[in-house]
Amino acid sequence: MSRFTSRKIALLLASVLVLGFAAFGCGPPEEEVEEPEDPDVDEVDEPDEDTIIYAVGEAVCGWLPEQTTGSGFSAPARLFLEGLYRLDVETAEPVPSLAKDMPEYSDDGTVLTIEIHEGAKWHHGYGEVTAEDVAFSFNRHVDPDVDSVHQAQFWALEEAVAVDDYTVEFHLSEPFGGFIYNLTLMHPGWGGIISKEAFEDLGVEGLEEKPVGAGPYVFNTDEYIPREALVFDAHEDYFKGAPDIDRVEMPQIEDSSTLAMAMEAREIDMTLLRDVPIWEEYTGRVYPIDGHTYDEIHITKMDITTINEPWDDPRARWAIAHTIDREAIRQIVYEGYGLIPDANILHPDMMHVEDIGVDIEHDVDRAHELFAEVGVEAGDVEATGCTYGSAEYRNFAEVMNTSFAEAGLGDVEIEPLERGAFHDQRGSVENDFVVIAHPRWPDPDPFLSLVHGDAIPPDGINFCWWDEADDLIDKSRVTDGDERTEIVTEIQHLLSEEMPQVPLYHRQGFVMVTDRVGGVKMGPGWHFDPYQLYIEE
Amino acid sequence: MKTYAVKRLLQGFITVIGAMTVVFLMVRLVPGDPVATLLGDYYTEEAAQVLRSEFGLHQPIYVQYFNYLTDAFQGDFGYSFVTGRPVYNTLVEAFPFTMELAIASLVFALTIGVPVGVMAALNRNSWIDMLSMAFAIAFISIPGFYLGVLLLQYFSLGLGWFPVTGVGGPELADRLRHLVLPAIALGAPTAAISARMTRSSVVEVMGEDYIRTARSKGIHERIVVFKHALRNAMIPVVAIIGLSVAVRFGGSVVIETVFARRGVGYLLIQSIYDRDFVQVQFGILFYACVLVLVNIICDLSYAGLDPRIRYN
Numbered sequence: 001m002s003r004f005t006s007r008k009i010a011l012l013l014a015s016v017l018v019l020g021f022a023a024f025g026c027g028p029p030e031e032e033v034e035e036p037e038d039p040d041v042d043e044v045d046e047p048d049e050d051t052i053i054y055a056v057g058e059a060v061c062g063w064l065p066e067q068t069t070g071s072g073f074s075a076p077a078r079l080f081l082e083g084l085y086r087l088d089v090e091t092a093e094p095v096p097s098l099a100k101d102m103p104e105y106s107d108d109g110t111v112l113t114i115e116i117h118e119g120a121k122w123h124h125g126y127g128e129v130t131a132e133d134v135a136f137s138f139n140r141h142v143d144p145d146v147d148s149v150h151q152a153q154f155w156a157l158e159e160a161v162a163v164d165d166y167t168v169e170f171h172l173s174e175p176f177g178g179f180i181y182n183l184t185l186m187h188p189g190w191g192g193i194i195s196k197e198a199f200e201d202l203g204v205e206g207l208e209e210k211p212v213g214a215g216p217y218v219f220n221t222d223e224y225i226p227r228e229a230l231v232f233d234a235h236e237d238y239f240k241g242a243p244d245i246d247r248v249e250m251p252q253i254e255d256s257s258t259l260a261m262a263m264e265a266r267e268i269d270m271t272l273l274r275d276v277p278i279w280e281e282y283t284g285r286v287y288p289i290d291g292h293t294y295d296e297i298h299i300t301k302m303d304i305t306t307i308n309e310p311w312d313d314p315r316a317r318w319a320i321a322h323t324i325d326r327e328a329i330r331q332i333v334y335e336g337y338g339l340i341p342d343a344n345i346l347h348p349d350m351m352h353v354e355d356i357g358v359d360i361e362h363d364v365d366r367a368h369e370l371f372a373e374v375g376v377e378a379g380d381v382e383a384t385g386c387t388y389g390s391a392e393y394r395n396f397a398e399v400m401n402t403s404f405a406e407a408g409l410g411d412v413e414i415e416p417l418e419r420g421a422f423h424d425q426r427g428s429v430e431n432d433f434v435v436i437a438h439p440r441w442p443d444p445d446p447f448l449s450l451v452h453g454d455a456i457p458p459d460g461i462n463f464c465w466w467d468e469a470d471d472l473i474d475k476s477r478v479t480d481g482d483e484r485t486e487i488v489t490e491i492q493h494l495l496s497e498e499m500p501q502v503p504l505y506h507r508q509g510f511v512m513v514t515d516r517v518g519g520v521k522m523g524p525g526w527h528f529d530p531y532q533l534y535i536e537e
Numbered sequence: 538m539k540t541y542a543v544k545r546l547l548q549g550f551i552t553v554i555g556a557m558t559v560v561f562l563m564v565r566l567v568p569g570d571p572v573a574t575l576l577g578d579y580y581t582e583e584a585a586q587v588l589r590s591e592f593g594l595h596q597p598i599y600v601q602y603f604n605y606l607t608d609a610f611q612g613d614f615g616y617s618f619v620t621g622r623p624v625y626n627t628l629v630e631a632f633p634f635t636m637e638l639a640i641a642s643l644v645f646a647l648t649i650g651v652p653v654g655v656m657a658a659l660n661r662n663s664w665i666d667m668l669s670m671a672f673a674i675a676f677i678s679i680p681g682f683y684l685g686v687l688l689l690q691y692f693s694l695g696l697g698w699f700p701v702t703g704v705g706g707p708e709l710a711d712r713l714r715h716l717v718l719p720a721i722a723l724g725a726p727t728a729a730i731s732a733r734m735t736r737s738s739v740v741e742v743m744g745e746d747y748i749r750t751a752r753s754k755g756i757h758e759r760i761v762v763f764k765h766a767l768r769n770a771m772i773p774v775v776a777i778i779g780l781s782v783a784v785r786f787g788g789s790v791v792i793e794t795v796f797a798r799r800g801v802g803y804l805l806i807q808s809i810y811d812r813d814f815v816q817v818q819f820g821i822l823f824y825a826c827v828l829v830l831v832n833i834i835c836d837l838s839y840a841g842l843d844p845r846i847r848y849n
Binding site for chain 1: 567573583584587588590591617619620621622627630686689690693694697700701702703794795796797799804806809810812
């Protein structure tokens with residue numbers, strides 16, 4: 001056999017091997033859940049009976065609430081920190097936790113009085129949680145010497161005062177119905193209370209090394225590996241009683257495929273997922289993975305630069321809104337999950353939000369008529385926009401650009417940019433459009449703040465450069481619930497008429513769990529609460 | 538030799554300084570504000586100013602560079618934007634896991650690659666030769682991350698022999714179980730290259746005069762192969778092994794991500810994702826140092842391996 005021939009045979013064999021590997025690797029997912037015949041296979045590395053392993057995808061940026069940014073903090077924060085209020089898992093409304101009851105408002109609505117539970121204990125032997133600790137924690141957010149990254153969030157707070165050991169008052173500069181959310185332990189943890197004594201004893205650096213909270217779980221400093229693994233042990237002296245689960249481990253795994261395989265191998269019990277194809281491939285199809293979905297309080301919207309022509313005319317804004325096929329976005333990018341918003345950015349599950357019955361239809365003919373009304377031929381429309389560069393938003397932009405092209409618009413394009421470049425460019429008036437997403441919570445104020453004049457760049461992220469709702473938004477901060485609903489409804493109508501932002505998509509969240517975890521409850525904006533979970537027998 | 542070693546070390550030092558400068562500039566000149574990334578959807582100008590000031594990003598770039606170099610020469614490589622910990626500590630903690638992975642993958646590569654290469658050479662143009670070279674081409678062609686996923690599918694999920702993620706506990710057996718699949722995924726391309734190198738080298742050596750002489754003296758074929766041929770055939774193989782150690786460190790970035798394994802590569806990927814400039818620049822500096830060091834050691838080791846080689 002010649003050398004040339006043998007090389008050819010070797011190459012042929014290699015090709016067959018490579019193709020063989022590829023074919024095995026690309027096999028279709030299992031269509032039905034099948035329990036394994038040999039139970040021993042799935043007992044490999046099964047976690048301890050009293051431990052839950054909850055994988056998180058994001059790193060935690062520090063442990064002091066005042067310096068903590070990013071969503072990576074939220075899940076561990078709810079384990080080891082305690083808040084006056086926590087979010088109800090099913091309604092996402094604040095419910096008392098360390099506070100005994102909802103706050104009492106003064107007649108003018110500027111003072112909130114809150115009584116806290118007696119007997120709540122700090123971790124690591126720092127004694128009892130007092131009103132002094134509560135006041136100390138919140139005053140740090142407004143202390144100019146502290147430089148809290150959340151100081152803007154606490155714009156209404158003048159001072160927190162401990163009236164006695166178990167009563168604290170919050171003095172506000174003006175009435176603000178949404179202020180209670182600042183006192184609620186949630187993403188990204190600004191409602192967390194820290195121990196004054198521990199702070200004086202350990203200092204900022206000490207508390208970063210050895211976080212001290214009063215929540216249901218104690219931060220295990222011995223087993224903590226930054227960016228790798230968090231471990232929490234049950235707080236035996238927790239004022240509501242020690243949690244049922246002895247230990248929660250939180251490994252950080254970013255790759256969705258690895259996460260899914262680790263769940264299949266029972267190395268992980270649960271995780272939040274953003275990757276819809278992985279969700280589709282595994283959930284309910286691969287034993288023992290099951291899942292739950294929930295409507296996130298979240299909006300993806302297209303901000304229109306209303307100071308640029310022709311976008312200074314609401315008819316042009318409505319015209320561009322009519323060209324976008326939002327159902328195509330939902331089907332193609334999110335495989336049919338999620339909600340298509342009404343004609344305003346407020347999520348239907350938010351408090352004080354009514355269904356005002358105004359929708360945005362995908363109607364190209366109407367778009368052309370409206371462009372003609374403002375003196376622009378649809379074929380001459382030119383606009384540029386930007387969005388995030390992740391795979392999700394690249395797909396998002398592609399569907400939008402296809403919509404614009406199919407609508408016969410001249411040269412309209414949303415360009416996906418690398419995350420840092422997007423952050424740099426999104427505040428420029430050279431953009432006509434900015435496609436951006438915002439997670440928030442059920443109070444409408446944080447969403448409405450996105451269209452407030454105070455948030456126009458460079459001071460904020462109102463990329464529509466629009467301030468016509470400012471008076472109404474300011475008024476909407478009243479504490480009277482009915483009055484708030486009335487004003488918020490008025491704002492919804494105004495947003496629908498003016499269309500400064502085109503609401504595109506309300507995201508759905510996914511929680512993957514194995515059959516080992518029970519008690520997973522879902523609601524608008526799932527908020528991990530260690531108390532709701534148990535280990536199935 | 539001594540002069541040459543000093544010269545190579547000096548060149549290495551200049552390379553490292555160059556790498557430090559390039560990395561420093563690159564991470565700052567690419568578009569994107571790390572503070573905006575950190576704050577994400579919760580960005581406010583007030584919060585951003587607080588963080589910029591905290592990280593020293595409000596200073597001109599040449600001031601930042603001067604501070605970076607002076608601090609680095611004093612052993613202070615800065616603090617992570619994300620975790621607030623010294624980046625040196627974080628990397629040093631992750632290093633042993635990458636090192637054990639690199640060594641395990643090298644052991645796998647050599648124990649598979651060299652014998653296969655020898656067998657192929659001794660059975661030149663036979664089915665053994667063709668099959669082993671076919672496997673070699675296949676393992677060079679398959680990307681490490683894909684091989685990793687395949688191994689996980691069959692050995693972890695299918696057979697349940699090995700875990701999917703992590704580095705394992707303190708017990709040796711557990712550590713080894715966590716190490717097997719990543720080591721194979723990382724070492725397979727090196728095994729394939731070693732096999733091909735060994736094969737061609739042994740084929741070449743087996744045609745040399747001294748082999749013919751040894752055979753004519755009636756020495757047993759096994760001794761001819763293992764004592765006379767293999768020893769000489771290994772010189773080019775050993776040379777590439779040194780470099781492949783450095784390459785293994787680079788490859789660990791992907792493999793550690795696929796296996797969610799603690800290590801320098803995984804740390805680097807997470808830092809890039811989090812736009813943690815300080816950790817990224819120290820991670821890349823670390824890789825640059827490893828490459829430079831391994832290169833110097835390889836260059837110097839040639840003389841040790843082959844006495845005919847001398848440095849001027």
